Structure formats: structure tokens, C-alpha cells
Amino acid sequence: MKFRKLTVYALSTAMLAGLSLTLPACKDYLEVDPVSSFSPEYVFSNVPNVQKQILGIYNALTGDNGYGIRLSMYYPLDNDEMMGQSGNPGDNERRDIARYTVQPSNTQLANPYAQLYSGIEKANQAIYYIPKMQLYATGTDTEKRDLRRMHGEALTLRAQFYFELIRNWGDIPFYTQPSYLETDLYKSKTNRDEIYEVLLADLAEASNLVPWRGEVGSDERITQGAVRALRARIALFRGGYSLRPTGPKTGEMQRGSDYRKYYQIARDECEVIIKRGAHRLNPSFQSVFKDAIDAHRIEPNGEVIWEVAMAGGTSATGDSKLGYYNGPRLNGSVGNGALSILPTYFYSFDPRDTRRDVTAAPYNVSSAGIIQPRPLHQMVDGKFRRDWITNPAVLTSNAQYFGLNWPLIRYSDVLLMFAEAENELAGGPTAEGYDAINQVRRRGFGKTVSSSDVTVDLPAGLSQTEFFSAIVNERSWELGGEGIRKYDLIRWNLLDQRIRETKEELKALVGKQGKYANLPSTVYFAANSTTPVYVTSPYEAAPATAPTNTVSAAWISNNITTTMTDLFAVGFTKNKSELLPLHTSLLDVNSNLSQDYGY
Structure with missing residues (x-):
């Protein structure tokens, strides 16, 4: 075949380069600033080079403008x-997003949007060129298997990028081939349903290209469970x-x-995952986070079906601020502790539910690892917490990047999607639906x-x-703090109701009215403890x-x-x-785009 020149990221797992993106023109959010510039004859000539290109697509998930x-931690709240x-x-950035006072000039909107499209552009290159490689058809069995897998990964990654764009912005411009092949880079919006149909078809194809967990080595790459789980998730959003901006109820x-x-697509995909048995629940809810994600380890049961691999270092090298921007602070001053657990959410848990004290962390931590209780109104989320990170240096470090991965899909989510569908x-x-949700509940209660x-x-x-x-309640207790809740409430048309x-x-x-009448004004914790131990109950007067x-710690105040x-x-x-x-x-550079929804 005849290749034309294109730019790609040639990256390795140990050396991921970040993106520096601006939006001076529409074309720019379909391109990237290259680390190196290679011809496609070189990039798509052998399996190792294609692997580097695929790693570059994964990289668009990471860093400050991705799931880092x-x-x-900005877009899914409040x-x-x-x-x-x-x-x-009124800060024209993250607080305005959380408080729902965001304006089109908000400083936190442009770069994530651009980075998602840069990932799409790189995925489009892989999807276009990999099947055209001679090795794809005539290589060794190993080469053909590896290339098929990477083709499936590119299809899946592109679906995730578009899904994230749609759930935040609705209808968007849609590109399915490398930018140099596009006759119009200044496209208007495409109806999201049309995009969803392509994504669902792409993921159906990818499920035949990507291996199951257990058939390949254990790492953060996409396996078939992730492909099918993402297809189920997208199907529920398509059906929700x-x-x-248009339709029988415009606006x-x-x-x-x-x-x-x-819903049938979602049910069927979840059933395949469940019956395959490649993924199962970790017996301990806490272990998923404390002993796997926060310990920089692969969860051994396959419960974390797909996680965004953070390289470590800085935003420029594809890291995350998980454990610094959120979670307990060091000595009450280092770290943002920016995300707050609502007291009503804390009290929605059954007191016996072990997920409460994993999801909600009512403390800071000293440099010696000693618990320093926080007031109820300052309680932070706890799934990604500094004192659970295995590197002891984080307890004395001012660093903002700890290399914690972001879980995109867990097996418990698959069970709950199945029960819902x-x-x-x-x-x-049905009996099967009961069994699926009850598995999640039983694990939650130990x-x-x-x-x-x-x-x-x-x-x-x-x-x-x-x-x-x-289901609505169980998904909250199980998946709290994982960037899912706001979007669930939207697809159920419950966000307005739940906020009110x-x-x-x-x-x-x-x-202290109704069920809250007997809550304490003060709660006491064990002193000099490395774990939060309630000495007095948060459910009874002190x-x-x-x-x-x-x-x-001050409590109800x-x-x-x-x-x-x-x-x-x-x-x-x-x-x-x-x-x-x-x-x-x-909108300044593309007159074909419209600002909808009353903005």
C-alpha cells in the first residue's frame, strides 16, 4: 500500500511523554505535537513499532488533562x-464546574477536550493502517495475533475517547479516519446516537480481536472483558x-x-463476561484499593477489568494526582484534600457495610502515619489515599504525583449492569439479577x-x-468516588431530583431532624492510631x-x-x-459548531 507521512508518538512504558495542546484552530485538536516524526512505512512496518504507537494512544488517557x-476529579462533581x-x-475553573456555574470560557474545558481528540487521531491512524499491513494477513501466527490485538485495542480506546466526549458535551464532531484523509476538518456536530452505533459496532469487532484475561500476561492493557464491559456501559447510555438540542422534547x-x-446488548455482554469466569470479585472490598491500586499492583482476581496506567513522575509523563488532590492530607497541610464526602452519603451506608470506611476517610495523616481526625463536613474520599500507598516516602513528601492508576471498569460494575438490564x-x-446484585452486597458486608x-x-x-x-443505591455504595455517579444519574434522568x-x-x-435526630456533635477516635478507630459511635450522642x-472531631455542626x-x-x-x-x-475557529443547552 501507499503510505503518506503522518506524525505519531513513539513511546515506551518507561518513558511516556505528555501533550502540550492548544486550540488555535480546529485542525489542531486532531493533531499532536510529536516526540518524533516518522513515516507510516516505518511505524507500521513491524510489531514493535506498532506497539509503541499503541502505547501513545493509551497515553492520551493519562495526565492532568485526562484521568489524572x-x-x-473535576468533571464528575457535584x-x-x-x-x-x-x-x-466564580473562579472560572474547577469550582464552577462542580457548582454548575460553568461558562464557555472556563479554563478547564479546552485541554481535556483537545487531549481526547488527540487520542482519537492516533487511534484513527492505527485503525486505518494496521489492517493494511502485510503482516496482518501473512505474518507469523504470533505477529498476526499481536496485530489483531492492537487493532482491537485501538478500536476500544477510540470508543472510550468518544464516550467521554459524549457524556460531557453531548453531540460532537465525529472523525473516523486520519486527519489527512478528512475532506473537512471543520465539521459540525454529529448526533450522538449515530456515533454510539459506530462505537457499538467497533466494540463488537474488537471483542473478536482482543484476548481474555488469563490468555495473556497480566498488565494494564485492554483484554476482552474490558471491551465487552465498555460495550455494555455504552449501550446503557445509548438506551438511557x-x-x-433537538427532537420531540427540544432542549x-x-x-x-x-x-x-x-439494554439487551448490555445484558448479553455482561452475561458473557460473568459466564466466562475470567473476572471475579476480590473477597475484600478494601483490598481492591489498599492492596492493589494504592499498592501499585495488578488486582489478582481481575476485578479491576480496565485501569488507566499512570507512568509516574509528572503530568507531562502521564501521571495522576490521585492521592494528592483528593484523599487525606499530610499533616493537615500537604495535599489538597479537595473532594468532600457529603455527610448524607456517609449516613446512607448501613453501619455494617465495609464499603463506607473505604470510600469515606474522616482524617488527615501525619508524617509518622498517625491518624488526625477531620470534622464531618471536611471528610474526604478514601479509595485513593496517601497512607495506603506502599512507598513510605509519600508520608513525608510534597510531591503531587504518586503513580496511582484510575479504575475505569470493575467487575462489580458488570454485575450491577447485568442486574439493571x-x-x-x-x-x-429475575433470579439471575438477584444473584448478581447480592454478590456485590455480600462482599460489601464482608x-x-x-x-x-x-x-x-x-x-x-x-x-x-x-x-x-x-440498583440506584447499590451502585452508589459500590462505585462511590470512581467518577461514575453523576453520569449514572444523568442516564436515569435523576440528577436534578437527587440534587434537590x-x-x-x-x-x-x-x-438533627428525623433519622438524624440522635447524631453526635463530637466523635472520638483512638489516639496515636495508624488506622481510624471510632471510640464513640457516629450514630449516637457523644x-x-x-x-x-x-x-x-467536630461532627454535626x-x-x-x-x-x-x-x-x-x-x-x-x-x-x-x-x-x-x-x-x-x-466556536471562534469553527463556525459550523453551535453552543447549545442554554450556554
């Missing part, structure tokens, strides 16, 4: 679990609600009449996953609506005299009103805030 912070960085809106949340077709399609819960347990299993005889409500309900619940909690050998109730999602507007605006620079 913005896509993971929701009914957590708040973004504390403080009033989304904010539309409102809408759902297609053929949504059951997509079963309930929708069958008009009520029970044996495979054995029925009446103390935690959902009661039999639930209606379709009741079972759906159980959460505001009322926060007011009731501060006033004793008149402080217990010995304890440290205290008016501070919750000033830092949370008055600010939480303060600018949310139904039928607008479900999506972000396009950055001003995009």
Missing part, C-alpha cells in the same frame, strides 16, 4: 455522594436519557423509544460472595421499581466526658451549612447543567 485529575473543591463558585432530557434494544427487560427482577445470606441479601418479591431503586433531595437531606441533618486516649448546604450544586439548572459548554475557542 480533570476527567476523574453529585449526591460528593462535592468538588470547597469554596464559592440524555439532554438533546430537554430524552430517551429513545428503542431503548430496550440497548435484567430488571428492565424482564419487567422485574460475607461469602457465593452463599446466600438473609442478613444482607435483598428481600424476595421486589417490584421492578423497587429493584431499580435498589440531597439539599433537603443536608438541611435535615444539620437540624458522652458527657471525653473517653481517655482519644482525639476528637453549622459548618455543614456554610461549607456544603449553601454551596452544593448551587448553580444546577435542569435541562442545561447535565452537559458542559464547548470552550469559546472552538
Whole structure:
């Protein structure tokens, strides 16, 4: 075949280069600044070179403009679990995104959008050229297998990039080939449903190209479980609600009449993953994070089906701020501790649920690893926490990058997607649906996953609506702090309702009304402990005299009103805030784009 010149990232796992992206012209967000410039004859001439090009596509997931912070910890907030960085809106960056007062000029919009498109451009190159390689058809069995896998990886990565763009911006320009082959780089928006159809078809193809976990070495590369789980997730979004600029309810949340077709796709893909047995739940919920992700290890059960591999170092080398921007701070001053667990979310957990104290961390940590309790209104998320990172240097370090991976899809999510789709399609819960959600619940309560347990299993005889409500709650308890909740609520058309309900619940909690009547003003923890140990219960009034050998934290107080109730999602507007605006620079250079949804 005849190759034309193109630019690619030639990267290795040990040396990932970051992106420096601007948006002076529409074409620029389909291109990247190259580390080296090679002809496609060279890049797509052998398997090792293609592997480097594929690693460059993976790299577009990482760093500050990827899941290193913005896509993971700015865009998914506020929701009914957590708040973004504390403080009033008006900074024209992350606080305005969290408070839903974002404007098209917001400084945090342009670069993530550009980086996602740069990943698409590199994926388009791989998808176009790999099947045209002579080795793809006539190479050795090993070469053909490796190239097929990388073709499937490129299809899957492109689907993830487009999915992230759609769930944040709605309809977007759609490109499926290298930019030099495009006759128009200044495209208008493509209906998201058309894009979803291509992505679902691409992932169906990729599932036949990519091996299962256990058939290849254990690392962070995409395997077939990830392909099928992503296809299930995208199908549920295709079948769910989304904010539309046109249609029978222009400018409102809408759902297609053929949504059951997509729930069927999701159900079938999840069933394949479940029956294959390549992935299973870790018996310990805490271990998934403390002993795997935070310990820089691959989770041994395959529960973390797909995680974004962070290289370590800086944003320029593809790292993340997980454990620095969020989670416990060092000595109360080092680290942002920026994401706050809502008190109402903390109290939504059953006290026996082990997931509460993994997801919610009510403390800072000293340089010696000693717990320093935080007030309830300053409780941070805990799945990515400094004191669980295996490198002891983080307890004395001012560094902002700890090399923690971001989990994109876990097996528990697959079980819950299966249960949700079963309930929708069958008009009520089935035995298989009950089993799927109960496996997740049993593990959460520290029970044996495979054995029925009446103390935690959902009661039999639930209606379709009741079972759906159980799914809504279970997904929150299981997946809290993993960047999923806001988007789940949007596809269920529940975001507005849940925000309003959460505001009322926060007011009731501060006033100690109803179920919150007996909550304490102070909670005591064990002193000089390296783990948070509640000496007094967060569910009962505090004793008149402080217990010995304890440290205290303010609990129910008016501070919750000033830092949370008055600010939480303060600018949310139904039928607008479900999506972000396009950055001003995009419209400046492309007159074919429109700013929709009331921005």
C-alpha cells in the first residue's frame, strides 16, 4: 500500500511523554505535537513499532488533562455522594464546574477536550493502517495475533475517547479516519446516537480481536472483558436519557423509544463476561484499593477489568494526582484534600457495610502515619489515599504525583449492569439479577460472595421499581468516588431530583431532624492510631466526658451549612447543567459548531 507521512508518538512504558495542546484552530485538536516524526512505512512496518504507537494512544488517557485529575476529579462533581473543591463558585475553573456555574470560557474545558481528540487521531491512524499491513494477513501466527490485538485495542480506546466526549458535551464532531484523509476538518456536530452505533459496532469487532484475561500476561492493557464491559456501559447510555438540542422534547432530557434494544446488548455482554469466569470479585472490598491500586499492583482476581496506567513522575509523563488532590492530607497541610464526602452519603451506608470506611476517610495523616481526625463536613474520599500507598516516602513528601492508576471498569460494575438490564427487560427482577446484585452486597458486608445470606441479601418479591431503586443505591455504595455517579444519574434522568433531595437531606441533618435526630456533635477516635478507630459511635450522642486516649472531631455542626448546604450544586439548572459548554475557542475557529443547552 501507499503510505503518506503522518506524525505519531513513539513511546515506551518507561518513558511516556505528555501533550502540550492548544486550540488555535480546529485542525489542531486532531493533531499532536510529536516526540518524533516518522513515516507510516516505518511505524507500521513491524510489531514493535506498532506497539509503541499503541502505547501513545493509551497515553492520551493519562495526565492532568485526562484521568489524572480533570476527567476523574473535576468533571464528575457535584453529585449526591460528593462535592468538588470547597469554596464559592466564580473562579472560572474547577469550582464552577462542580457548582454548575460553568461558562464557555472556563479554563478547564479546552485541554481535556483537545487531549481526547488527540487520542482519537492516533487511534484513527492505527485503525486505518494496521489492517493494511502485510503482516496482518501473512505474518507469523504470533505477529498476526499481536496485530489483531492492537487493532482491537485501538478500536476500544477510540470508543472510550468518544464516550467521554459524549457524556460531557453531548453531540460532537465525529472523525473516523486520519486527519489527512478528512475532506473537512471543520465539521459540525454529529448526533450522538449515530456515533454510539459506530462505537457499538467497533466494540463488537474488537471483542473478536482482543484476548481474555488469563490468555495473556497480566498488565494494564485492554483484554476482552474490558471491551465487552465498555460495550455494555455504552449501550446503557445509548438506551438511557440524555439532554438533546433537538427532537420531540427540544432542549430537554430524552430517551429513545428503542431503548430496550440497548439494554439487551448490555445484558448479553455482561452475561458473557460473568459466564466466562475470567473476572471475579476480590473477597475484600478494601483490598481492591489498599492492596492493589494504592499498592501499585495488578488486582489478582481481575476485578479491576480496565485501569488507566499512570507512568509516574509528572503530568507531562502521564501521571495522576490521585492521592494528592483528593484523599487525606499530610499533616493537615500537604495535599489538597479537595473532594468532600457529603455527610448524607456517609449516613446512607448501613453501619455494617465495609464499603463506607473505604470510600469515606474522616482524617488527615501525619508524617509518622498517625491518624488526625477531620470534622464531618471536611471528610474526604478514601479509595485513593496517601497512607495506603506502599512507598513510605509519600508520608513525608510534597510531591503531587504518586503513580496511582484510575479504575475505569470493575467487575462489580458488570454485575450491577447485568442486574439493571435484567430488571428492565424482564419487567422485574429475575433470579439471575438477584444473584448478581447480592454478590456485590455480600462482599460489601464482608460475607461469602457465593452463599446466600438473609442478613444482607435483598428481600424476595421486589417490584421492578423497587429493584431499580435498589440498583440506584447499590451502585452508589459500590462505585462511590470512581467518577461514575453523576453520569449514572444523568442516564436515569435523576440528577436534578437527587440534587434537590440531597439539599433537603443536608438541611435535615444539620437540624438533627428525623433519622438524624440522635447524631453526635463530637466523635472520638483512638489516639496515636495508624488506622481510624471510632471510640464513640457516629450514630449516637457523644458522652458527657471525653473517653481517655482519644482525639476528637467536630461532627454535626453549622459548618455543614456554610461549607456544603449553601454551596452544593448551587448553580444546577435542569435541562442545561447535565452537559458542559464547548470552550469559546472552538466556536471562534469553527463556525459550523453551535453552543447549545442554554450556554
